[in-house]
Amino acid sequence: MVPRRGIARSGLVLTLAAATAFSAPAAFACDSEHVPGGGHAATAETRTTPATSESKNVRHLGNVPDAQGAISMQFLQYGRGHRKRDVMLVSGEFGLKSYDLTGDPTRPKALGELSMPGMWETEDTVVDAKRKLVFLARDPRAFDGNTDNGESGIYVVDASDPANLTTLSYVRVPAGHTTTCVNDCRYLWTGGPAKAESMPQDWGGRPIWVTDVRDPRHPKVFPEPIDLGRNDGKTDYVHDVQVDAHGVAWTSGRGGVRGYWTHGLRWDPVRHRLRWASAVDPVPYAGGGIDELAAESTFMHNSFRPVGRRLADGGKSRHGRRGNLIYVTEEAFEPGCAGDGVLVIASLRGSRGGQGWRSTPERPFRLDTVGTWSVAGQEGSDPDSGSCSAHYFDVRGDVLVQSFYAQGTRFLDVSDPTNPTQIAYHREADAASWQPYWHRGLVYVADNNRGVDILKLTR
Template sequence: MKKRNLLTSTILAGSLAFAAIPFNVLAHDELGDVNIEKGERQGYSELAVPVLEGSKNLQFLHEAAAPEMKVVRPDGKQNSFGDVFAHKGYAYIGTHTQNGGNGGVRVFDLKDPSNPKEVAVFGNDIPGTWQEKVIVKSVNTPDFKGDLAVVSVQQISRTNPASKGGFLLYDVTNPASPKKLGFYEVTKKTNGTHELYLTMQGNRAIVLAANPYADYYSHGEEKDFQIVDVSNPAKPEKVWEFDPRTLPEIPEDFNGYHWNAPDGKTRPVFNHSTMVDETGKFAYISMWDLGTIIFDISNPQDPKFLGRTDFASNQQGSAHSAALAKGGNVLIETREVYVPVRPGYESSYGYTRIFDIKDKTNPKLLSEFKTDLVDNIENGTTFANTVHDPKVHGNTLYLSHYAGGVRAVDISDPANPVEIGKYVPEKSDIWGVYVDRNFVLASDIGTGLKVLLKNNGSTPQPGTK
């Protein structure tokens, strides 16, 4: 096991040259004029990278473990890695498409954070698919009580007759022995469910599913954003889906992808990600160049559109993911701009925007946060400098940033965000970040799980505060 004490603010001597990792992963702009696939690491520049820097509440942050991800596939091949989630002292890490996908979700016991133990693999039973995203929640419905995992399933190729996309549902009450409960299938005309979110509303469990390009490829038969009742995980049931044509600014001839926007530009519109606030009442839907759309989903069978974020005419939209802060009154929006130079737009990789949403019908931009990477556009063909996913813990915003590792930002004053720390492993390719109690977990596309501790104290056991 590779263990290092990284409590330092020094800079690594020399430069790290980042290797190309040819993972064949979903291209978000696959219908546009540029087709850059995630993981095609083109044109890395040599960067002097600090291993770890920190201040304020991050001064005691250190890497507890970067375990070697053992091969678990029968064919002896390794997958690339997707997002990371934590629940009751266990880490769940999804997998990507390297070596044909079907890596499933890998479960690690974090009882000893310096020595995570892999205890299970699940969700790898549908041929020709990959399982990037997993959400785990404690659920109590008339049909199921326990810990429920929902796992995104995407087809590597829609022409494979054996594959299908959607999401899987597993009982992980015992994380070492997951039990399959059900599967929700979306139209085979799209790749499947890319990202998703699970929430409770009273005694009802619902999943919000992002199925990119479903509207386009099915000619409107199915939509990109769907709400699915999973109160009985063995029988998931779609209860609503969003048609962008219902918004007043979208013309009736909207074709499910290309939007003739009011600024005169033709912009891509598809659902990339979903999330819900802690009450289960408000949903935040990342619709790329249509911005982050806010719905009241108190009645999931009849959600109400409240408002959305918008962009300056010279900004690529690319609303990728969202997080909330300040009791749900502040919205964090990350924009995955991976082609930084396009005619008619600013030259920049993707950066973070922060909104006041006390009035959810009228989001107001408070600030824009840029790391030191986003203006480094000399190569112009790799998205490794763009921001990816946001997570918030208290007044600290954590951003996964591919080559930039994990960035920590003080948002005590959301109008003036300040970077206060960063963690950048060797050959950094950080996909996801998740904060849970004393843990900051990160997932690296090439090397897998990273476990950071926010202090030097003992790790609380499951069920304790």
């Protein structure tokens, strides 16, 4: 566990009766992840790489310290032709900030800010590109709360004018660590963190709650959660949701990764009949537990299934038909690096019959591991500098870029999924790399200590 550190108390600038001003939570990792930030300058500035950084096959093009405390980001495009505008939205402990990338993508220009000091956690923030909306998940630990009885929910932010970010609505939700769009952002799936004291004692964490945001000014939260019994029959912590190019929503958390259809007429392998899938009543598709020999903690942080235009698993091969692979990260913090979280590439073969939903401690079902990768012992790593755990990643073609906290940003060749290979890396001495994003040929990294780093793969 990374040592906890404090953050200064400050006011909250929000036109929401439900939100009040407190200090930020002091925590780190999925149930406790936190590296405090500050830096709330009105305009962005860009700094160059300090001499203490280590890189291979990567150019560091700039840094935005104005976004210190960054956790996640997204990109929106506005206008057409000569009026086209490329905007980066960064969420973090400060709330939400917008930057213009149009003129020079390596020197973002500050546009606007929705100030929410003490906000937590906005991890893996999502946007509705059509309606220009941003959805921010409020963890119960935000604004000095706690997992036992703190308030969680979702802020819906209007980004139609990126220089004037405004809150459309706020709704309380029983979960609030992450929130994800499903069915073209008509609904949100919100999960995590650890369970509240009011929740069933046999739960290991919060599952998924569904929110209807077709009317963004009046979100509707459905009372019954979904993705129950995910950990060998036990309802447990769902950390995040990723939707693949075919529309399957993959839930990652303690107990593995499971995929659901959220639309269309589908065969339900659990109920053994055809039925209509919806965001509120999804149909199980595939997935299950991850082998403990690959990921000892079984706490899976996020996932990616390469299908459609994002296909990168080599198509038909020894792994069977296309779309048979799932990339999953384990978040785990152990002394040194050897036992920290890893990237796992697993096969979905043999899991489309509902096996992951029938798994029990007595008769466990586990996906077959195809390959793994850990930063431990890799070139450019320093176990004495801090956490080595895997965190968010992004894939383009055969190159996967991934954050490893204090071990920085790593680029992996995954053309052979049985042997992921590091081809480049960038690690700052003060790195707290949380989430990298491919965008227009560059990689933007949300770094909780440094703000946003802008990198270019040179290999």
